[in-house]
Each structure stands twice: as structure tokens, then as C-alpha cells.
Amino acid sequence: MRASVPRGRCATARCRKMLTMSKSILTPGADVITTQGRGTVIDVRATPSGAFVIGVEDADGEVRYFTEKALQLA
Numbered sequence: 302m303r304a305s306v307p308r309g310r311c312a313t314a315r316c317r318k319m320l321t322m323s324k325s326i327l328t329p330g331a332d333v334i335t336t337q338g339r340g341t342v343i344d345v346r347a348t349p350s351g352a353f354v355i356g357v358e359d360a361d362g363e364v365r366y367f368t369e370k371a372l373q374l375a
Contacts, residue, residue, distance in 0.1 A: 327355050332375035335359075335367055339375055 327333065331342045335357055343364065344356030354366040 326374065327369060327372060333357055333372045334375050335365070335372055337365060340365075342372075 327342055327345065329342050329344065333340055333342055333355075338359055340357035340359040342355055343358045344366075346354055346356070346366075348354060353369060355369060355372060356364050356366050357372070358364050
């Protein structure tokens, strides 16, 4: 029998990461500030390693991908 985990808590690192991403507000349409300037989130993807990258379109129409840690809400 498995030990129960209190509500809102995760026993594994993967569970904690999924819980963090589910609370993220970096969804398509959000305005963000990147290391390259301001932009709009247009895409959120999972990589094969399990990390998430966020596609951001700048004012010139160029799309670059960043990790969640590299972005701030505008």
C-alpha cells in the first residue's frame, strides 16, 4: 500500500514540476519581457527531456524560444 501524500504536495520531482507548470501563467497571448526585449507568447512546448520552452514573438515577427526562468510578465 502506498503512503498518501497530503493534498497540494507531490512526492516526486516530476510531480512537483508538473504542478508548477500547471500554475504557470505563461500562456499564449501573454505579454512578456525577455533578454532580447518585449514580446508575446505564441507557443509552449515540452522538450524530449521533459523541460518546457516558450515561443515568444517580438515586434519584428521573429520567434525565439526561452525557458520559463528567462521570462517575466510585462
